[in-house]
Amino acid sequence: MAYATPADVETRLGRDLSPEEEAQVTELLEDVETIIKLRIPDLDAKVAAGEIPERLVIMIEVNAVVRVLRNPDAYVSETDGNYSYTRSTEGANGYLELLPIEWDWLFGGGGMFQIVPVSPFGDRVEGGARQPDAHYWCPPSYGWTVRVP
Numbered sequence: 001m002a003y004a005t006p007a008d009v010e011t012r013l014g015r016d017l018s019p020e021e022e023a024q025v026t027e028l029l030e031d032v033e034t035i036i037k038l039r040i041p042d043l044d045a046k047v048a049a050g051e052i053p054e055r056l057v058i059m060i061e062v063n064a065v066v067r068v069l070r071n072p073d074a075y076v077s078e079t080d081g082n083y084s085y086t087r088s089t090e091g092a093n094g095y096l097e098l099l100p101i102e103w104d105w106l107f108g109g110g111g112m113f114q115i116v117p118v119s120p121f122g123d124r125v126e127g128g129a130r131q132p133d134a135h136y137w138c139p140p141s142y143g144w145t146v147r148v149p
Contacts (some may be wrong), residue, residue, distance in 0.1 A: 003047070003054055004061040013069060025065055031096055032064045040106060052106060060102045068096050079118035082107050 006025045010017055017025060036057070037043050046052045077086040098106075 002033040002061055004029050004058045004065075008058055009065055009069070021069070025069070026067045028068060028096055029061055032061045032098070035064075035096070035098065036060070036106065038139055039103070041127045056105055060098060060106065063102070064096055064098055 006017055006022045006029070009025050009029070033043075040046065040052075042058070043052065046056050047057060077084060
């Protein structure tokens with residue numbers, strides 16, 4: 001069961017949901033929680049331990065659903081005669097997805113990896129100088145390696 005409820009969506013949306021919308025919102029909330037649990041399988045344990053605030057999970061789930069409700073047909077722009085308007089694709093793109101900043105919030109905002117430039121000889125190149133370091137390695141055909149802190 002999702003952390004957020006249709007009542008949370010109503011509050012953030014600023015209006016009451018119709019019975020059809022309420023059924024849709026219930027399913028969308030379950031869907032967005034499934035999306036989150038694909039990357040954070042132990043979400044429930046982390047929320048229970050206080051590592052991820054429950055309020056943050058509710059906010060992120062509701063915001064993803066509100067983006068769908070505000071633009072259900074995923075319109076980017078519309079024209080009628082001399083009148084036309086364009087919607088922001090970030091604010092309400094009509095798709096059930098999390099924004100990169102929301103993933104950062106869930107993962108603690110510290111970043112998941114660091115890209116370090118490496119010379120063809122396998123040495124770090126920082127500040128324009130070679131700095132030998134045995135635990136950095138990259139294949140000779142590539143100029144970058146990824147280090148997980």
